[in-house]
Amino acid sequence: MRVNASFICALSPLAKIRYCIFMSLTVSNLSCQRGGQTIFAGLSFELAKGQAMVLRGPNGAGKSTLLRVLAGLIPPLSGRIDLNGCGHKNRDDFQEMIAFAGHLDAIKPQLTVAENLRFWADLFGSNAFDQTMQDFRLVEISDRLSHTCSAGQKRRLGLARIAVTSRPLWLLDEPTVSLDTEITAQFTALIDQHCAAGGMALIATHIDLGLNSSTELYLEALTRKTLQSLPESDPFLKGDWT
Amino acid sequence: MKALLIRELRLALRSGGGAGLGLAFFLIVVILVPFGVGPDPKILAQIAPGTLWIGALLACLLSLDRLFQTDSEDGTLDILALSPLPLEMLVAVKAFAHWLTTGLPLVIAAPVLAITLSLPTETYIWLIASLALGTPALSFIGAAGAAITVGVRRGGLLLSLLVLPLYIPTLIFGAKAAALASGGGDPMPALMLVAGLSLFTVALTPFAAAAALRSHLG
Secondary structure, three states: OOOHHHEEEEEOOOOOOHHOOOOEEEEEEEEEEEEEEEEEEEEEEEEEEEEEEEOOOOOOOHHHHHHHHHHOOOOOOOEEEEEEEEEEHHHHHHOEEEEEOOOOOOOOOOEEHHHHHHHHHHHOOOOOOOHHHHHHOOOHHHOOHHOOOOHHHHHHHHHHHHHHOOOEEEEEOOOOOOOHHHHHHHHHHHHHHHHOOOOOEEEOOOOOOOOOOOOEEEOOOOOOHHHHOOOOOHHOOOOOOO | HHHHHHHHHHHHOOOOHHHHHHHHHHHHHHHHHHHHHHHOOOHHHHHHHHHHHHHHHHHHHOOOOHHHHHHHHHHHHHHHHOOOHHHHHHHHHHHHHHHHHHHHHHHHHHHHHEEEEEEEHHHHHHHHHHHHHHHHHHHHHHHHHHOOOOOOOOHHHHHHHHHHHHHHHHHHHHHHHHHHHHHOOOOHHHHHHHHHHHHHHHHHHHHHHHHHHHHHOO
């Protein structure tokens, strides 16, 4: 099955087809270090087609880092990520399946709301622009310059980008921050809809979203003691340089 | 790709984009030179190509430090890295947009300023040619420098230190082409070398810049 999947992975124009047939995220023994500090180690989990996973854990447990690693923005120290049979080292094909929303909304203050979203829609080759403008109630503020928008409106615009990119795996880092309850509910419904269509979502959040079908992954903040039991693997910190 | 280019141009032209800034700086620097050197047309004509070229280098540097910095600060760079457009192409488009908004206006303004430096009229065409062929190299080398310093606080200063030495070959041959033309020599070889340098940097620096951006993201 894996041979098959990676064969399809190589034919990247068939992304849409791949989206329907093989849909899984497998993370095995993943570790990540930043600045010599281990953020998490030995992390393994699986996410199947149509599933959403909620990432929980205290501040500093590595939720955001994990999402960035899964997005292929930070290389992991060790371990493997397989998305539909496509390994994380095959970066271009891998990233082609990912929609990522971090803490920052990736909005240009000098552009209007519509111009901002239009740019992402054009860049990602999407035709869902009008629909998304309506879904996220951006039509009434479409001509406003983004720097005059409220924090909640900016967040809506940031999340609208996820919807226009039409990619199978959504990685969302505290998406509901500064959203009102109505929009939060609508956005949750959108995640459910995305999963029902065969997509997957990984959401780091502190609130209860009330998703239809979701599993939870709890990340623990690593204590000093557990850190000491981990193998040191950064050559710059081994003392080789002193 | 077209979407990105349009967005870059739009951002540069909107308030705070700084497209006119480089041009204004160029005008002021070059106009200051006769005040410092004195009004002797002979001396001015002799230093005119070098002055215009150095003015162009510095004007180009002004807007370079924001090339990737703003995108990095507001999270746009993360999303651009995930877009279907390869990062190398992204760098190339951004550097090209930088040239359109900074380099090209300088090329157009240069003959006007050459009058204040009493450069012989028949050499204008060579001056324009050398700047037109050379300024793309400035934008593309600068893009690599901007990518390397993207995560550095006050990276603009570091960027200047990194990039200005790399501008030396372009400066030498660019100014030489215009100087040779005004001195009655054959400017073609120098001009060809400038064009070669531009092509070289356009082909190679996007890869260097993309590698630097990747390591910054990680």
